[in-house]
Amino acid sequence: MRDEKFCASNCSFTRAIGTIGNKWKPIILNVIGTRTIRFGQLDSIVPLISRKVLAEQLKELEEDGLLERLAYKELPPRVEYKLSEKGLAFLPILESIKEWNCKYEVAPMPGEADKKSRINYARTL
Amino acid sequence: MRDEKFCASNCSFTRAIGTIGNKWKPIILNVIGTRTIRFGQLDSIVPLISRKVLAEQLKELEEDGLLERLAYKELPPRVEYKLSEKGLAFLPILESIKEWNCKYEVAPMPGEADKKSRINYARTL
DNA sequence: TATTCTGGTTACCATCAGGTAACTACAAAA
DNA sequence: TTTTGTAGTTACCTGATGGTAACCAGAATA
Numbered sequence: 001m002r003d004e005k006f007c008a009s010n011c012s013f014t015r016a017i018g019t020i021g022n023k024w025k026p027i028i029l030n031v032i033g034t035r036t037i038r039f040g041q042l043d044s045i046v047p048l049i050s051r052k053v054l055a056e057q058l059k060e061l062e063e064d065g066l067l068e069r070l071a072y073k074e075l076p077p078r079v080e081y082k083l084s085e086k087g088l089a090f091l092p093i094l095e096s097i098k099e100w101n102c103k104y105e106v107a108p109m110p111g112e113a114d115k116k117s118r119i120n121y122a123r124t125l
Numbered sequence: 126m127r128d129e130k131f132c133a134s135n136c137s138f139t140r141a142i143g144t145i146g147n148k149w150k151p152i153i154l155n156v157i158g159t160r161t162i163r164f165g166q167l168d169s170i171v172p173l174i175s176r177k178v179l180a181e182q183l184k185e186l187e188e189d190g191l192l193e194r195l196a197y198k199e200l201p202p203r204v205e206y207k208l209s210e211k212g213l214a215f216l217p218i219l220e221s222i223k224e225w226n227c228k229y230e231v232a233p234m235p236g237e238a239d240k241k242s243r244i245n246y247a248r249t250l
Numbered sequence: 251t252a253t254t255c256t257g258g259t260t261a262c263c264a265t266c267a268g269g270t271a272a273c274t275a276c277a278a279a280a
Numbered sequence: 281t282t283t284t285g286t287a288g289t290t291a292c293c294t295g296a297t298g299g300t301a302a303c304c305a306g307a308a309t310a
Binding site for chain 4: 256
Binding site for chain 2: 003005006012013014015016017018019021022023027030048065085086089090092093094096097098100101103104105106
């Protein structure tokens with residue numbers, strides 16, 4: 001999921017893209033935002049993602065220092081995720097992507113059809 | 126390459142990620158920057174990308190309004206690419222990703238080994 | 251006693267991304 | 281006459297991605 005060749009580049013930008021440049025990580029970071037959230041919540045809030053992929057992404061985000069994972073030794077288990085300082089510092093970038101897209105996106109809904117089939121990953125969901 | 130489900134979301138942010146949230150597009154946009162560049166130049170400047178994938182990405186970027194394509198009716202053909210207003214407006218976001226990564230990236234080169242195998246996508250390359 | 255609850259992991263399988271090599275057109279140069 | 285150069289496209293093939301379903305522990309609940 002992480003691109004190993006990109007991550008091995010001597011270019012900082014390329015390494016950054018190798019780390020967070022896939023489709024799920026920005027979505028997950030955006031969904032978490034400033035809150036603390038459990039695995040099961042993420043699994044139900046982020047649509048279309050499988051537990052397997054979600055677990056992979058969370059593990060990589062933690063390894064890359066964007067995410068903090070708190071596991072409570074209980075049964076049934078409880079695990080909480082929240083953004084680290086590095087992860088929080090990435091949120092303004094996500095905000096500027098939103099602004100950029102709102103400003104320049106053309107014809108977001110040709111025909112206004114099948115609104116119900118659409119997905120919503122907004123943090124407010 | 127574009128994620129069709131994301132692009133069909135009713136969430137603007139999700140659509141944005143569906144459009145530019147893959148590993149090649151930020152790299153290509155960064156390499157082009159503010160200059161005008163030909164297909165063959167991109168093909169040789171961006172390492173590890175195949176002509177096939179490069180052509181796909183450029184076509185999608187053009188369709189999504191980030192890129193302008195100027196084809197001269199000559200033989201052999203000449204085609205020039207440059208960022209549109211929308212594409213240029215995305216460059217500051219790439220800059221902030223660079224700053225973010227420089228600030229928070231940890232241990233970019235464990236052991237300082239095999240520097241020569243590293244890739245460089247910097248615009249100055 | 252059987253079920254539920256959580257946060258995963260594993261095996262298996264299908265789809266897809268992406269690489270390579272060959273091919274196109276046509277003009278100019280060798 | 282053959283080669284070169286540009287900007288792709290196409291067929292083919294392989295390796296990665298990602299989905300599904302089953303399974304785990306062990307306490308609490310029914």
